[in-house]
Amino acid sequence: MRITATERASAVVERAKHSRAGRLTITIGTGCCESTAPFLYEDFWPGPDQAEVGSVSGVTVFAPDHLRRMYPDAQRVVIDVTDELAESLSIETEFGCRLVLRGADFDSAAEPQRCPAPGAPLDRRVTGELPPELSRIRMR
Amino acid sequence: MADHQLFIDGEYRDAASGETFATHDPATGEKIADVAKAGKADAVAAITAARKAFDEGPWSRTSGKERAEKLNKIAELLGAKAEKFAEMEARDGGGTIKKATFADVPGAQGAFQWFARMAEEQPEIVDLPGTAFPPSENYVKYEPHGVCTGVIPWNFPLIMAAWKIAPAIAAGNTSVIKPASFTSVTALMLGEIMQEADLPPGVVNIISGPGGTVGEELAANPMVDKTAFTGSTEVGRRIMQLASGTVKPVTLELGGKSANIVLDDADLDIAAAAVLWGTFFHGGQVCESGTRALVHRAIYDEFVSLLADRTGKIVIGNQLDFNTDIGPLVSRSQVETVERYVALGREEVGEPLVGGSRPDDLAEGLDAAAFYRPTIFVDVDNKSKIAQEEIFGPVLSVIPFETDDEAVAIANDSIYGLAGGVQSADLDRAKDIAGRMRTGTVWINDYHLISPERPFGGYKQSGIGRELSTQGYNAYRQIKHVHINPGGSRDNYMHFSALSSNI
Numbered sequence: 209m210r211i212t213a214t215e216r217a218s219a220v221v222e223r224a225k226h227s228r229a230g231r232l233t234i235t236i237g238t239g240c241c242e243s244t245a246p247f248l249y250e251d252f253w254p255g256p257d258q259a260e261v262g263s264v265s266g267v268t269v270f271a272p273d274h275l276r277r278m279y280p281d282a283q284r285v286v287i288d289v290t291d292e293l294a295e296s297l298s299i300e301t302e303f304g305c306r307l308v309l310r311g312a313d314f315d316s317a318a319e320p321q322r323c324p325a326p327g328a329p330l331d332r333r334v335t336g337e338l339p340p341e342l343s344r345i346r347m348r
Numbered sequence: 349m350a351d352h353q354l355f356i357d358g359e360y361r362d363a364a365s366g367e368t369f370a371t372h373d374p375a376t377g378e379k380i381a382d383v384a385k386a387g388k389a390d391a392v393a394a395i396t397a398a399r400k401a402f403d404e405g406p407w408s409r410t411s412g413k414e415r416a417e418k419l420n421k422i423a424e425l426l427g428a429k430a431e432k433f434a435e436m437e438a439r440d441g442g443g444t445i446k447k448a449t450f451a452d453v454p455g456a457q458g459a460f461q462w463f464a465r466m467a468e469e470q471p472e473i474v475d476l477p478g479t480a481f482p483p484s485e486n487y488v489k490y491e492p493h494g495v496c497t498g499v500i501p502w503n504f505p506l507i508m509a510a511w512k513i514a515p516a517i518a519a520g521n522t523s524v525i526k527p528a529s530f531t532s533v534t535a536l537m538l539g540e541i542m543q544e545a546d547l548p549p550g551v552v553n554i555i556s557g558p559g560g561t562v563g564e565e566l567a568a569n570p571m572v573d574k575t576a577f578t579g580s581t582e583v584g585r586r587i588m589q590l591a592s593g594t595v596k597p598v599t600l601e602l603g604g605k606s607a608n609i610v611l612d613d614a615d616l617d618i619a620a621a622a623v624l625w626g627t628f629f630h631g632g633q634v635c636e637s638g639t640r641a642l643v644h645r646a647i648y649d650e651f652v653s654l655l656a657d658r659t660g661k662i663v664i665g666n667q668l669d670f671n672t673d674i675g676p677l678v679s680r681s682q683v684e685t686v687e688r689y690v691a692l693g694r695e696e697v698g699e700p701l702v703g704g705s706r707p708d709d710l711a712e713g714l715d716a717a718a719f720y721r722p723t724i725f726v727d728v729d730n731k732s733k734i735a736q737e738e739i740f741g742p743v744l745s746v747i748p749f750e751t752d753d754e755a756v757a758i759a760n761d762s763i764y765g766l767a768g769g770v771q772s773a774d775l776d777r778a779k780d781i782a783g784r785m786r787t788g789t790v791w792i793n794d795y796h797l798i799s800p801e802r803p804f805g806g807y808k809q810s811g812i813g814r815e816l817s818t819q820g821y822n823a824y825r826q827i828k829h830v831h832i833n834p835g836g837s838r839d840n841y842m843h844f845s846a847l848s849s850n851i
Binding site: 301 | 685
């Protein structure tokens, strides 16, 4: 696994270095609503299956064994940042952004417009009704 | 002033900083509301309010029956506002109004009702008959932990809030929860319900804000006694590390890459529907989604053909229309994540059988950048990235197998162990396979059916502990052993013989 970062992601990590007194670490983790993503933490303890795979702005990046096996050798992933609302406990969420992973061919200059203007207004009222067979179910 | 404020100590208030963030309808990009953005000071205020409410009462000293009455009242009030909550749930997170109406709101109600029943029925004191030290008597007393915090994800915000709040307060704890930033509104609206139910101030506190500050505080603060989290495995690890500072117990419900096994004796018509429902419900943004369909080689071609045919009939579009099956994903960045994995799938597996793009036939006004078509890759190697990593979008990997042993081996070849399914006409065979799957839930000839009465949680890196059921209730109770020496002669006191008789 080979890590690179966009300039804007590096800038976010630099900002985090100034906002936190502890040692910063980026760990690439997986699962649930985050999918596979980078997480920027202060005073993080890498697990026994995690190994160093690179650095961003001097902050070490770790990845677990199962991900390193899936992205072997020089397979590249790009750490980028998105300015949408941010989840997770990653430090940059304080700044209203989120580090994300991009594919090897990602070109930040060609990024699509992130906040498109809506087209013609849609009738946004609720329409229709619940099918009767579902009204008998209490799921979850 | 924020449109939706923090709920702390029984009152709505802005963040101490006055900061807000905007939340949008993902289908159109239209702004829904400004939401208060809590910082560390607000998190500490909420925890302090919960601490005070627990330590000074009266909540922690009320009877189970009294607490049950409040929880049932909360469920009743939620039911009275079901349409309002359902519409906001659908607008804010992009889930369909159908899902919000038959799953989210009744599911949240059901959680409050179930844990009301737990509070009323589960004994707080259980005698322990017999003793190694006669004439002593012994009993176990179940007690609340104290302040319980919860951090919840964006895919089922209302239900997840109920799953964290209801068991905590049913057991006599106080609660602080942080909803996800994408979908904070309905969780914050629960504060109104708590006020109307006349819940004492500080018993429930709801704060929206960034996980990097608020989430960390809820896990690390020494005033907190227990924490629970639903979301990504990596954040779960972080929560454990932060909670370890004061040795807090944690409940974690994390990622999954669940296998739905279709045996050669299955009714293919029903099984195909089960696989599509198991994968594409809520656009695949469900932790237990059956995103790996393991299909017996003997029926493989016919089954794959059925899947392709049926997938084309799934309705994608406006989430506020009851006829829609899949609305937008929660955000544009979520769509980009799906696109990244579909690109990886094309490299590793080849062209998807169906899907593989954003829809191009949406109604005017809907933003295609927020939608993704249900996508199916076939002949997938279970070692590939799309079969191993959780995509959290509408992407299904179909994997062939020859024998039941092979199916079990493939199903278990994952770092996760949240859920799974077996589709078969032979229930004994299906139960044998279910017993060998290392997951917290297995559905036989069904999928996604979760109810408050049944435990939910994962093996391996899918989590720790269980939510719902009696197990989920007891996770919010401490266990105290009380030993009573009724007295009498000096012979009844072991300390006289254990130490020198001179003491």
